Amino acid sequence: MARRRKQDPDELTAGEHEAPEEERDYSVRAVERVCLILNLLQESVDGITLNEVAQTTGLPKSSAFRYLWTLENHRYVERDEDGGLFRLGLGFVGMQSRHLEILRERARPSLERLRDEFDETANLGLLDGDHIIYLDIAESRRGVRLAAARGDRDPIHCTALGKAIAAQLPEDRVHDLLANAGFEKKTGNTITSEAAYLDELAKVRRLGYALDDRENEDDGRCVAAPLLGTHLPVAISVSGPSSRFSIADAKKAAKVLIEAASGIATNPVGV
Template identity: 80%
Template sequence: MARRRKQEPDGTNLPDDEVRDERDYSVRAVERVCLILNLLQESVDGITLNEVAQTTGLPKSSAFRYLWTLEHHRYVERDETNNLFRLGLGFVGMQSRHLEILRERARPSLEALRDEYGETANLGLLDGDHIIYIEIVESRRGVRLAASRGDRDPLHSTALGKAIAAHLPEDRVRTLLDRAGMPGRTSATITSVGDFMTELAGVRRNGYAIDNGENEADGRCVAAPLLGTHLPAAISVSGPSSRFSMQDAKKVAKTLIRVASGIATNPVSAQRSEAMA
């Protein structure tokens, strides 16, 4: 009686010397990628190249190639300031737990900002080469400036974009600008890379960014980065320029800086009064 040969899932017959009861379909390279991603997921602050090499048993040069490839596909993000690697935005979808936690932490503060100043408060994130709005608390006024959750805006013309870009490595900012371009949204939009870099230097110095009619001619927005979240995110307050003056924006900026620093540390159940304390 002829022996029945086992087959691969695609129907290909296995050679006799590979026939066995339980076939191992694992691929070593994939297993190493999974080890790296599991290590990143378990880390709050990020991991070093040495930690990746030790965990996977890879030489540092090979571990770096794995990380570089994952970074290229946005599954890993590298903090060039301290050479730490973290999970990248390739895993951060609109329904991910990472963003849900950030929304839960930010929402009371955004509501408090809206109630304090009467204008729309926003939470934005760098997604690719644009800013995406992941939480919005709209002004209660009839005339207001407000995007919708999931809307995308350019990096170079928004206060959120400036606040985030100011704390990215310069070469990464230049790459993002080169990829997305710097179209003039209004007559006030910064359309020169050199001018934009000068603007970012001022953002770092002041701690906040202002969009003065650069994204919408009749709009004004002020934003502060969320530096403690390990995500390229920022919060902002925006309103019609006829009502929300530059003096108003600078006044709000002081509060935004304080609130932004607290969002990363306040528990999800923080009360609105604590957010504005």
Template identity: 80%
Template sequence: MGRRRKHDPDDLSSPEQGASEEERDYSVRAVERVCLILNLLQESVDGITLNEVAQTTGLPKSSAFRYLWTLENHRYVERDEEGGLFRLGLGFVGMQSRHLEILRERARPSLQQLRDDFGETANLGLLDGDHVIYIDIVESRRGVRLAASRGDRVPIHCTALGKAIAAQLPEDRVRDLLKETGLERRTGNTITAIDDFFADLAKVRRTGYAIDDRENEEDGRCVAAPLLGTHLPAAISVSGPSSRFTMQEVKKVAKALLDTASGIATNPLQGEPESSPA
């Protein structure tokens, strides 16, 4: 007779045929606990603590952490290392298309204003997996301009949007992203050493904005600021040909971007729903 396997109460796999009623009941309880955690995350604006998860689910803190770790591993939960808070992660991006559309609608007038004020292309980007995806683009009206297309994906290490977002992430998360993508040399100015990249991120944190100085395109220059109040890994930027968009102009645009990013994060659209959409 084969040895009977001891039941693991944190095993989320489907019960085998012939499993006891108790085991089948536990399988349901495990799913209910995951749903409780996700509902708690959805209802929270600023994020939830491990203690809140343990209290809501009735789990010991060690078990609650294992649930959160599993959800984080599948990108359904994102952890703020500094504050110790957990939030909904990018695994739900596809399910939150309305949420992203609200962000795009909220940012659109500001992007248009940036384009009109500086004559260059304005962009909204979001970290999706290990690349940044362009959510919206308001192109410069000039004949010669620097502009991607909505839906284009670009690396984090050589773009202003990518650096602005990466500077807000825990270091180990950034290292994991770079392990997946590498630091491909796109131009002679591309940062290809990980220590140099983290030094650049430290500068981004000090100044509040990121610069791509001909690192992704030979004649491209871009400056970006993160959208800190949205709880999404997102940023806005202004980009143009380096022959016209000088470093002196970049500093002026950076100040406007910081003000604009703050406004986007704190001024929701009229009629915007209070809770996260399904």
């Protein structure tokens, strides 16, 4: 005897195939809910709670959490363990080229002011995969200077930009980044263990800035501050030869960097 097959709710019935075009509804409820969640995340400045997701989608909290967990697993959502908030994740960074260009335009005047004030190179960096990529550079005018080129990549474990950004990420995300990138020993001062690096990140969170003290270059010193208000993994820095850019200079620059980072995050540029 033939068994009756249970119809998949996503399948169209014969009647639906014959219906006029204007009467058809090809929407998938699960996809609609994902779109609702992503729209809610995009509109939020500080992040959203699980309750907000459940209320917006009409889902039970347990189901809403499963949606968020799946999106987080694919890096489209990231979770703040301390505050219980959800934000757009790093999976969208590659899709945000226009946003990054706006950010670069917004940051450029600040980079030039930092360069002129300290007579050293100022940088804007983004976490790209498990490395830092330089989005923009205001290069020092001195003959001897420390400067990368736009588009260059550096490790996260031995750069001030990398530390400043990593300090704002969930610890499990940092663990994954370090597992992928490793701890190449660039100089005698390079941090080469995860425990020591996590201790360094705790210090960065406490001070508000990160320091690379001859860890990426033998004669290089750099100080960086994260751009907290953008919800992108970005930071700005000032770098110079350690023979000229002292620890005292770096600490002085750190205060100005923190103020500049706050200004970049809150002062939009016209598009």
